[in-house]
Amino acid sequence: PGSPPLSGTGTVTVLVDDVNDNVPVFTSATFHTTIPEDAPTGTDVLLVNSSDADVGLNGVISYSLTGGNGQFSINPATGQIITSSLLDREARANYQLLVVATDGGQPLGMSSSATVSVVVADINDNPPHFHHHPYVTHIPAFISAGGFRF
Ligand SMILES: [Ca+2]
Ligand SMILES: [Ca+2]
Ligand SMILES: [Ca+2]
Numbered sequence: 001p002g003s004p005p006l007s008g009t010g011t012v013t014v015l016v017d018d019v020n021d022n023v024p025v026f027t028s029a030t031f032h033t034t035i036p037e038d039a040p041t042g043t044d045v046l047l048v049n050s051s052d053a054d055v056g057l058n059g060v061i062s063y064s065l066t067g068g069n070g071q072f073s074i075n076p077a078t079g080q081i082i083t084s085s086l087l088d089r090e091a092r093a094n095y096q097l098l099v100v101a102t103d104g105g106q107p108l109g110m111s112s113s114a115t116v117s118v119v120v121a122d123i124n125d126n127p128p129h130f131h132h133h134p135y136v137t138h139i140p141a142f143i144s145a146g147g148f149r150f
Pocket of ligand 1: 020021022023024052053054058059103105110
């Protein structure tokens, strides 16, 4: 004879501190896009996307952009690349941008990068011009102003 064993159920919650062990991952290592040379300043060029498996700040991504000669800028929070000035295909027809995604890990975030190749598409914005001017007009010097009659 003995007392029955006591049993019961309970819930134990284990809190796991997240460690910043995941680097932001872009959906692609390289992106390609085309934009017409007459695009106004502020035109959407491309939305780059990356994800980070960590939680909290360790998974919050901010974007920065280099290259592109100051012609492009990126929204640090969304990854949206826009034009920041007017383009001219006759001056430069393509750009290679480097986008870096950095998470908010402390003390140092982890980062990864992707390249964005931008082709500037031609718009017919230059009228044909003559290399030589075949028509040379002489206006006789003796005709005074107001001397023409139409
Ligand atoms: Ca991370
Ligand atoms: Ca042009
Ligand atoms: Ca053109």
